[in-house]
Amino acid sequence: MDASAILHRCAERLGLDQVGTVSLPLDDHLADYLARDTSPCPFTPQDIRARTRPEMLLDGARSVIVVLFPYRTERETDPAANLSRYTWGRDYHLICTQYLDRLAARLATYFKGDRFLPVVDTSPLPDRYLAYAAGLGFFGYHRCLINPRYGTYVAIGGLITTVVFPAAVPLRRSCYACGRCLAACPGQALTATDFDYTRCKSYLTQKKGDLTAEEIAIIRKNPLIFGCDTCQDVCPHNAEAALSPLPEFAADHIRHIDATTLSAHSNRTFHAAYGDRAWAWRGKGVLLRNADYLADSPAGDCS
Numbered sequence: 001m002d003a004s005a006i007l008h009r010c011a012e013r014l015g016l017d018q019v020g021t022v023s024l025p026l027d028d029h030l031a032d033y034l035a036r037d038t039s040p041c042p043f044t045p046q047d048i049r050a051r052t053r054p055e056m057l058l059d060g061a062r063s064v065i066v067v068l069f070p071y072r073t074e075r076e077t078d079p080a081a082n083l084s085r086y087t088w089g090r091d092y093h094l095i096c097t098q099y100l101d102r103l104a105a106r107l108a109t110y111f112k113g114d115r116f117l118p119v120v121d122t123s124p125l126p127d128r129y130l131a132y133a134a135g136l137g138f139f140g141y142h143r144c145l146i147n148p149r150y151g152t153y154v155a156i157g158g159l160i161t162t163v164v165f166p167a168a169v170p171l172r173r174s175c176y177a178c179g180r181c182l183a184a185c186p187g188q189a190l191t192a193t194d195f196d197y198t199r200c201k202s203y204l205t206q207k208k209g210d211l212t213a214e215e216i217a218i219i220r221k222n223p224l225i226f227g228c229d230t231c232q233d234v235c236p237h238n239a240e241a242a243l244s245p246l247p248e249f250a251a252d253h254i255r256h257i258d259a260t261t262l263s264a265h266s267n268r269t270f271h272a273a274y275g276d277r278a279w280a281w282r283g284k285g286v287l288l289r290n291a292d293y294l295a296d297s298p299a300g301d302c303s
């Protein structure tokens, strides 16, 4: 059995059916691509060399195994939710890292002496680009990766490894160009060619400090106090997308948290209660601020 066949067999036994590989070093095209983004979101690491060199994270790295983790567990949106869908279950960093650790342990029994380093959105690497390079999807106008089976509702993780895997072939597809995400975006942050993170509600719900009147108006355009699912919810590529086969994403949901509950916590008890939630990383103050903006919203703003 060749290396790719071993990888896919190990992954399928864990329920992971969207797995691809990228050879190292990464293509020079990636550095050019990242350098063209002259106004990257502050949550994105700025050091292009670190972003394009997985070898800096694992000495002797030869490949990156990229894994998609579908998190959509039901078709409908939940009108009572005020937290983004990707945060309903336990923090995806925790779930994905557990899967990647198990995948690495299985692979280590075949590739003795080789090393595997799990990364989930916490390294400088451009995970969406790696997923594209690994043949796992293509990009829509909303800038999300679109996987042909699971749509955009996927978290991305990887294993940097010393094992040599063949490079996958990227999908030569584009989105339907229907324009729905552009029209529905609460901040008008999207065009067919550009994305202005400063007008993206998902970014603004995580930005610290007092927001401007214009930013508050964007927050008030839908009921979420953390994140924004609008461009994904309207995208036709998600209409028939499969639900997640991974049970961890369906368990232990918290979809809504109100200001009274948040206010009752000290910072210590907040992190003790919700430290395993992706929406808790900015602390309770930012969530309370957003809840206040929405509570003060003129009737109908969130419709």
Ligand code: SF4
Pocket (backbone or CB within 6 Å): 142, 184, 185, 186, 187, 188, 189, 190, 199, 200, 201, 202, 203, 228, 229, 230, 231, 232
């Ligand atoms: S997440 Fe929301 S605000 Fe950001 S681009 Fe998508 S629709 Fe616009």
Ligand code: SF4
Pocket (backbone or CB within 6 Å): 139, 140, 141, 142, 143, 175, 176, 177, 178, 179, 180, 181, 182, 231, 234, 235, 236, 237
């Ligand atoms: S909503 Fe339409 S334009 Fe936007 S990414 Fe999806 S298919 Fe493309």
